[in-house]
Amino acid sequence: MKDLILKLEKENKLTKEEWIRLIDGRTPELAEFLFERAREVRHAYYGKDVYIRGLIEFTNYCKNDCYYCGIRKSNHCVSRYRLTEEEILSCCRNGYALGFRTFVLQGGEDLWFTRERMTALIRSIREEFPDCAITLSVGEREKDEYQEYFDAGANRFLLRHETANDAHYRYLHPEELSLQHRKDCLWNLRHIGYQVGSGIMVGSPGQKTEHLAEDLLFLQELQPHMVGIGPFIPHKDTPFREEKAGTLELTLFLLGCVRLMLPKVLMPATTALSTIHPDGRKMGILAGANVVMPNLSPQENRKLYSLYDNKRCMGDEAAEGLALLKTEMEEIGYKIVSARGDALLETEEGKA
Secondary structure, three states: OHHHHHHHHHHOOOOHHHHHHHHHOOOHHHHHHHHHHHHHHHHHHHOOEEEEOEEEEEEOOOOOOOOOOOOOOOOOOOOOOEOOHHHHHHHHHHHHHHOOOEEEEEEOOOOOOOHHHHHHHHHHHHHHOOOOEEEEEOOOOOHHHHHHHHHHOOOEEEOOOEOOOHHHHHHHOOOOOOHHHHHHHHHHHHHHOOEEEEEEEEOOOOOOHHHHHHHHHHHHHHOOOEEEEEEOOOOOOOOOOOOOOOOHHHHHHHHHHHHHHOOOOEOEOOHHHHHHOOOHHHHHHHOOOOEEOOEOOOHHHHOOOOOOOOOOOOHHHEHHHHHHHHHHHHHOOOEEEOOOOOOOOOOOOOOO
16 A cells, blocks of 8 residues: 555545545554655645644624534524624734734625625725735635635635535535535636635545545645645534544544645644544644644634534634644644745745
8 A cells, every 4th residue: 555655645646446445445554654755745845834824713604504514504502693893803913913924714604794794804804914814714605706805805715625426415415505516616716816725524424435535536636725624523403413423543644645645735733633632633733734723713702613512712722822832833843833824836846
Protein backbone atom coordinates (compact mmCIF):
# COMPACT_ATOMS: atom_id res chain seq x y z
CA MET A 1 0.00 0.00 0.00
CA LYS A 2 2.95 2.33 0.50
CA ASP A 3 3.31 2.39 -3.27
CA LEU A 4 -0.14 4.00 -3.55
CA ILE A 5 0.81 6.68 -1.02
CA LEU A 6 4.03 7.40 -2.91
CA LYS A 7 2.11 7.53 -6.19
CA LEU A 8 -0.39 9.94 -4.63
CA GLU A 9 2.44 12.17 -3.40
CA LYS A 10 4.10 12.18 -6.82
CA GLU A 11 1.05 12.48 -9.10
CA ASN A 12 -1.51 14.08 -6.73
CA LYS A 13 -4.22 11.68 -7.87
CA LEU A 14 -5.42 8.09 -7.76
CA THR A 15 -8.12 6.18 -9.63
CA LYS A 16 -11.38 5.26 -7.93
CA GLU A 17 -10.22 1.65 -7.59
CA GLU A 18 -6.90 2.76 -6.08
CA TRP A 19 -8.67 5.01 -3.57
CA ILE A 20 -10.89 2.12 -2.48
CA ARG A 21 -7.89 -0.19 -2.15
CA LEU A 22 -5.93 2.38 -0.12
CA ILE A 23 -8.79 3.24 2.25
CA ASP A 24 -9.86 -0.38 2.81
CA GLY A 25 -6.26 -1.54 3.17
CA ARG A 26 -5.20 1.03 5.76
CA THR A 27 -3.39 -0.09 8.91
CA PRO A 28 -1.90 1.87 11.84
CA GLU A 29 1.55 1.42 10.31
CA LEU A 30 0.39 2.63 6.90
CA ALA A 31 -1.33 5.62 8.52
CA GLU A 32 1.93 6.64 10.23
CA PHE A 33 3.75 6.45 6.90
CA LEU A 34 0.99 8.56 5.30
CA PHE A 35 1.17 11.18 8.05
CA GLU A 36 4.96 11.43 7.68
CA ARG A 37 4.61 12.09 3.97
CA ALA A 38 1.73 14.54 4.56
CA ARG A 39 3.77 16.55 7.09
CA GLU A 40 6.70 16.66 4.69
CA VAL A 41 4.50 18.11 1.95
CA ARG A 42 2.75 20.52 4.33
CA HIS A 43 6.10 21.81 5.63
CA ALA A 44 7.36 22.38 2.09
CA TYR A 45 4.61 24.93 1.45
CA TYR A 46 3.56 26.24 4.86
CA GLY A 47 6.41 25.40 7.23
CA LYS A 48 5.29 24.91 10.83
CA ASP A 49 2.77 27.77 10.71
CA VAL A 50 -0.82 27.19 11.83
CA TYR A 51 -3.33 29.79 10.65
CA ILE A 52 -6.17 30.92 12.89
CA ARG A 53 -9.68 31.80 11.71
CA GLY A 54 -12.16 33.56 13.96
CA LEU A 55 -15.47 31.71 13.72
CA ILE A 56 -18.64 33.81 14.13
CA GLU A 57 -21.78 31.65 14.18
CA PHE A 58 -24.18 34.50 13.48
CA THR A 59 -27.52 32.69 13.03
CA ASN A 60 -28.84 29.23 13.85
CA TYR A 61 -32.03 29.62 11.82
CA CYS A 62 -32.11 27.41 8.72
CA LYS A 63 -34.69 26.83 6.00
CA ASN A 64 -33.32 23.34 5.29
CA ASP A 65 -34.13 20.05 6.95
CA CYS A 66 -30.96 17.98 6.47
CA TYR A 67 -31.43 14.78 8.42
CA TYR A 68 -28.07 14.93 10.24
CA CYS A 69 -28.08 18.56 11.38
CA GLY A 70 -29.04 19.84 14.83
CA ILE A 71 -30.24 23.22 13.52
CA ARG A 72 -32.53 21.71 10.84
CA LYS A 73 -35.78 23.61 10.57
CA SER A 74 -37.84 20.74 12.04
CA ASN A 75 -35.88 20.74 15.31
CA HIS A 76 -38.18 22.69 17.61
CA CYS A 77 -36.04 21.95 20.67
CA VAL A 78 -33.30 24.41 19.75
CA SER A 79 -33.48 28.06 20.87
CA ARG A 80 -33.04 30.19 17.79
CA TYR A 81 -30.97 33.37 17.60
CA ARG A 82 -29.62 35.92 15.14
CA LEU A 83 -26.75 38.27 15.89
CA THR A 84 -27.20 41.92 14.94
CA GLU A 85 -24.73 43.65 12.67
CA GLU A 86 -23.31 45.49 15.67
CA GLU A 87 -22.90 42.22 17.60
CA ILE A 88 -21.09 40.70 14.62
CA LEU A 89 -18.80 43.72 14.32
CA SER A 90 -18.10 43.50 18.05
CA CYS A 91 -17.00 39.87 17.57
CA CYS A 92 -14.68 41.04 14.80
CA ARG A 93 -13.23 43.80 17.00
CA ASN A 94 -12.56 41.34 19.80
CA GLY A 95 -10.95 38.95 17.35
CA TYR A 96 -8.82 41.63 15.72
CA ALA A 97 -7.45 42.64 19.13
CA LEU A 98 -6.53 38.99 19.75
CA GLY A 99 -4.65 38.77 16.44
CA PHE A 100 -7.23 37.25 14.10
CA ARG A 101 -6.98 38.40 10.49
CA THR A 102 -9.67 36.14 9.05
CA PHE A 103 -13.32 36.17 10.11
CA VAL A 104 -15.60 33.29 9.18
CA LEU A 105 -19.31 34.17 9.08
CA GLN A 106 -21.09 30.86 9.45
CA GLY A 107 -24.82 30.30 9.72
CA GLY A 108 -27.76 28.23 8.65
CA GLU A 109 -29.51 29.14 5.40
CA ASP A 110 -31.45 31.94 7.06
CA LEU A 111 -33.65 33.87 4.62
CA TRP A 112 -33.98 36.77 7.08
CA PHE A 113 -30.42 37.61 6.03
CA THR A 114 -31.42 38.76 2.56
CA ARG A 115 -28.79 39.57 -0.04
CA GLU A 116 -29.21 43.26 0.87
CA ARG A 117 -28.58 42.62 4.57
CA MET A 118 -25.66 40.29 3.86
CA THR A 119 -24.10 42.72 1.39
CA ALA A 120 -24.39 45.59 3.88
CA LEU A 121 -22.84 43.43 6.61
CA ILE A 122 -19.91 42.39 4.41
CA ARG A 123 -19.29 46.01 3.42
CA SER A 124 -19.28 47.10 7.07
CA ILE A 125 -16.70 44.45 7.99
CA ARG A 126 -14.58 45.25 4.93
CA GLU A 127 -14.56 48.98 5.69
CA GLU A 128 -13.57 48.52 9.33
CA PHE A 129 -11.07 45.70 8.74
CA PRO A 130 -9.50 46.31 5.30
CA ASP A 131 -6.52 44.05 6.06
CA CYS A 132 -8.63 41.01 7.00
CA ALA A 133 -10.06 38.16 4.97
CA ILE A 134 -13.83 37.61 5.10
CA THR A 135 -14.98 34.02 4.72
CA LEU A 136 -18.65 33.16 4.24
CA SER A 137 -20.32 29.87 5.10
CA VAL A 138 -23.99 30.53 4.43
CA GLY A 139 -24.98 27.72 2.09
CA GLU A 140 -26.43 27.62 -1.39
CA ARG A 141 -27.22 30.85 -3.23
CA GLU A 142 -27.56 31.83 -6.88
CA LYS A 143 -24.49 32.99 -8.78
CA ASP A 144 -25.46 36.67 -8.94
CA GLU A 145 -25.87 36.77 -5.17
CA TYR A 146 -22.45 35.20 -4.66
CA GLN A 147 -21.09 37.84 -7.05
CA GLU A 148 -22.62 40.65 -4.98
CA TYR A 149 -21.01 39.31 -1.82
CA PHE A 150 -17.66 39.06 -3.59
CA ASP A 151 -17.96 42.61 -4.91
CA ALA A 152 -18.83 43.82 -1.39
CA GLY A 153 -15.57 42.41 -0.04
CA ALA A 154 -15.94 38.70 0.75
CA ASN A 155 -12.82 36.70 -0.17
CA ARG A 156 -13.54 33.07 0.66
CA PHE A 157 -16.50 30.73 0.75
CA LEU A 158 -16.93 27.41 2.55
CA LEU A 159 -19.51 24.97 1.19
CA ARG A 160 -18.97 21.31 1.99
CA HIS A 161 -20.42 19.05 -0.65
CA GLU A 162 -20.79 16.40 2.14
CA THR A 163 -21.02 13.51 -0.36
CA ALA A 164 -20.43 13.32 -4.12
CA ASN A 165 -22.66 10.27 -4.58
CA ASP A 166 -26.19 11.19 -5.59
CA ALA A 167 -27.92 8.22 -3.90
CA HIS A 168 -26.02 8.86 -0.68
CA TYR A 169 -26.86 12.57 -0.89
CA ARG A 170 -30.57 11.63 -1.19
CA TYR A 171 -30.25 9.49 1.94
CA LEU A 172 -28.88 12.45 3.95
CA HIS A 173 -31.06 15.26 2.60
CA PRO A 174 -34.74 15.99 1.92
CA GLU A 175 -36.07 15.83 -1.62
CA GLU A 176 -35.95 19.58 -2.31
CA LEU A 177 -32.15 19.66 -2.02
CA SER A 178 -29.97 18.64 -4.95
CA LEU A 179 -26.39 17.46 -5.13
CA GLN A 180 -26.10 18.90 -8.63
CA HIS A 181 -27.14 22.35 -7.39
CA ARG A 182 -24.59 22.13 -4.59
CA LYS A 183 -21.85 21.25 -7.04
CA ASP A 184 -23.00 24.05 -9.36
CA CYS A 185 -22.65 26.49 -6.46
CA LEU A 186 -19.07 25.39 -5.89
CA TRP A 187 -18.17 25.82 -9.56
CA ASN A 188 -19.87 29.24 -9.60
CA LEU A 189 -17.86 30.33 -6.57
CA ARG A 190 -14.63 29.25 -8.26
CA HIS A 191 -15.59 31.07 -11.46
CA ILE A 192 -16.30 34.32 -9.57
CA GLY A 193 -12.86 34.25 -7.94
CA TYR A 194 -13.46 33.18 -4.36
CA GLN A 195 -10.99 31.03 -2.51
CA VAL A 196 -13.32 28.05 -2.28
CA GLY A 197 -13.62 25.42 0.42
CA SER A 198 -15.48 22.12 0.22
CA GLY A 199 -15.35 18.91 2.24
CA ILE A 200 -17.07 15.86 3.65
CA MET A 201 -18.47 14.23 6.77
CA VAL A 202 -16.59 11.04 7.57
CA GLY A 203 -18.73 8.13 8.71
CA SER A 204 -22.06 9.73 7.82
CA PRO A 205 -25.02 7.32 7.81
CA GLY A 206 -25.00 5.06 4.76
CA GLN A 207 -21.46 6.03 3.74
CA LYS A 208 -19.38 3.37 1.94
CA THR A 209 -15.75 3.32 0.87
CA GLU A 210 -16.95 3.79 -2.70
CA HIS A 211 -18.58 7.07 -1.65
CA LEU A 212 -15.35 8.30 -0.07
CA ALA A 213 -13.47 7.46 -3.26
CA GLU A 214 -16.00 9.50 -5.26
CA ASP A 215 -15.60 12.38 -2.78
CA LEU A 216 -11.86 12.39 -3.29
CA LEU A 217 -12.26 12.26 -7.08
CA PHE A 218 -14.63 15.24 -6.91
CA LEU A 219 -12.16 17.21 -4.77
CA GLN A 220 -9.41 16.26 -7.21
CA GLU A 221 -11.53 17.74 -10.02
CA LEU A 222 -12.67 20.85 -8.13
CA GLN A 223 -9.18 21.71 -6.84
CA PRO A 224 -10.54 23.73 -3.89
CA HIS A 225 -8.32 26.09 -1.90
CA MET A 226 -9.70 24.73 1.39
CA VAL A 227 -11.01 21.32 2.45
CA GLY A 228 -12.89 20.63 5.68
CA ILE A 229 -13.00 17.01 6.81
CA GLY A 230 -14.63 16.11 10.08
CA PRO A 231 -16.34 13.08 11.58
CA PHE A 232 -20.11 12.73 11.56
CA ILE A 233 -21.41 13.19 15.11
CA PRO A 234 -25.10 12.42 15.75
CA HIS A 235 -27.46 14.97 17.29
CA LYS A 236 -30.14 13.80 19.72
CA ASP A 237 -32.92 15.76 17.97
CA THR A 238 -32.43 14.46 14.43
CA PRO A 239 -33.54 11.32 12.53
CA PHE A 240 -29.95 10.03 12.77
CA ARG A 241 -29.78 10.26 16.58
CA GLU A 242 -29.09 6.51 16.95
CA GLU A 243 -26.39 6.33 14.28
CA LYS A 244 -22.73 5.74 15.14
CA ALA A 245 -20.30 8.63 14.95
CA GLY A 246 -17.52 8.69 12.39
CA THR A 247 -14.13 7.59 13.67
CA LEU A 248 -11.08 9.64 14.51
CA GLU A 249 -8.89 7.06 12.78
CA LEU A 250 -10.55 7.28 9.34
CA THR A 251 -10.90 11.07 9.54
CA LEU A 252 -7.18 11.49 10.18
CA PHE A 253 -6.32 9.06 7.37
CA LEU A 254 -8.38 11.08 4.91
CA LEU A 255 -6.77 14.34 6.08
CA GLY A 256 -3.39 12.85 5.19
CA CYS A 257 -4.67 11.69 1.81
CA VAL A 258 -6.06 15.12 0.94
CA ARG A 259 -2.77 16.80 1.89
CA LEU A 260 -0.93 14.63 -0.64
CA MET A 261 -3.62 15.07 -3.30
CA LEU A 262 -3.85 18.87 -2.85
CA PRO A 263 -0.41 19.87 -1.51
CA LYS A 264 -1.18 23.59 -1.17
CA VAL A 265 -4.63 23.20 0.39
CA LEU A 266 -5.68 25.00 3.56
CA MET A 267 -7.15 22.37 5.83
CA PRO A 268 -8.55 22.83 9.35
CA ALA A 269 -8.25 20.51 12.29
CA THR A 270 -11.97 20.81 12.98
CA THR A 271 -13.95 21.34 16.16
CA ALA A 272 -15.62 17.98 15.49
CA LEU A 273 -12.20 16.30 15.72
CA SER A 274 -11.53 17.79 19.15
CA THR A 275 -15.09 16.91 20.18
CA ILE A 276 -14.56 13.19 19.63
CA HIS A 277 -11.04 13.13 21.12
CA PRO A 278 -9.39 15.58 23.57
CA ASP A 279 -6.22 15.60 21.42
CA GLY A 280 -8.12 15.52 18.13
CA ARG A 281 -6.91 18.91 16.97
CA LYS A 282 -3.23 18.09 17.64
CA MET A 283 -3.65 14.80 15.80
CA GLY A 284 -5.27 16.63 12.88
CA ILE A 285 -2.31 19.00 12.59
CA LEU A 286 0.10 16.07 12.70
CA ALA A 287 -1.91 14.37 9.93
CA GLY A 288 -1.44 17.34 7.58
CA ALA A 289 -3.90 20.07 8.64
CA ASN A 290 -2.68 23.66 8.94
CA VAL A 291 -5.68 25.72 10.14
CA VAL A 292 -7.65 26.01 13.39
CA MET A 293 -10.89 27.94 13.86
CA PRO A 294 -11.48 29.17 17.43
CA ASN A 295 -14.94 30.48 18.26
CA LEU A 296 -15.45 34.26 18.37
CA SER A 297 -19.24 34.08 18.84
CA PRO A 298 -20.79 35.52 22.02
CA GLN A 299 -20.47 32.86 24.73
CA GLU A 300 -24.22 32.71 25.36
CA ASN A 301 -24.84 31.70 21.72
CA ARG A 302 -22.16 29.05 21.27
CA LYS A 303 -24.09 26.12 22.73
CA LEU A 304 -27.13 27.09 20.63
CA TYR A 305 -25.24 26.57 17.38
CA SER A 306 -25.60 22.84 17.96
CA LEU A 307 -24.90 21.08 14.67
CA TYR A 308 -24.14 17.91 16.65
CA ASP A 309 -24.13 16.81 20.28
CA ASN A 310 -21.50 17.91 22.83
CA LYS A 311 -19.79 20.40 20.50
CA ARG A 312 -16.70 21.89 22.08
CA CYS A 313 -16.78 25.69 22.12
CA MET A 314 -14.96 26.78 25.27
CA GLY A 315 -11.36 26.55 26.50
CA ASP A 316 -8.92 25.97 23.65
CA GLU A 317 -11.83 25.98 21.15
CA ALA A 318 -12.66 29.58 22.12
CA ALA A 319 -10.98 32.72 20.83
CA GLU A 320 -10.33 33.86 24.39
CA GLY A 321 -8.45 30.59 24.93
CA LEU A 322 -5.88 31.48 22.29
CA ALA A 323 -2.95 31.30 24.73
CA LEU A 324 -3.92 27.71 25.54
CA LEU A 325 -4.16 26.90 21.85
CA LYS A 326 -0.72 28.41 21.21
CA THR A 327 0.75 26.23 23.96
CA GLU A 328 -0.93 23.14 22.50
CA MET A 329 0.55 23.79 19.08
CA GLU A 330 4.01 24.50 20.51
CA GLU A 331 3.90 21.14 22.31
CA ILE A 332 3.87 19.38 18.93
CA GLY A 333 6.38 21.74 17.26
CA TYR A 334 4.03 24.16 15.48
CA LYS A 335 3.22 27.84 15.96
CA ILE A 336 0.08 29.93 15.69
CA VAL A 337 0.47 32.91 13.34
CA SER A 338 -1.74 35.96 12.87
CA ALA A 339 -1.31 36.19 9.09
CA ARG A 340 -4.40 36.09 6.88
CA GLY A 341 -3.10 32.80 5.55
CA ASP A 342 -4.41 33.02 2.00
CA ALA A 343 -4.29 29.92 -0.15
CA LEU A 344 -1.23 29.55 -2.31
CA LEU A 345 -2.18 30.12 -5.92
CA GLU A 346 -1.28 27.55 -8.55
CA THR A 347 1.58 29.70 -9.83
CA GLU A 348 3.16 30.34 -6.45
CA GLU A 349 5.98 28.29 -5.04
CA GLY A 350 7.58 27.88 -1.67
CA LYS A 351 6.43 28.91 1.74
CA ALA A 352 3.33 31.04 2.30
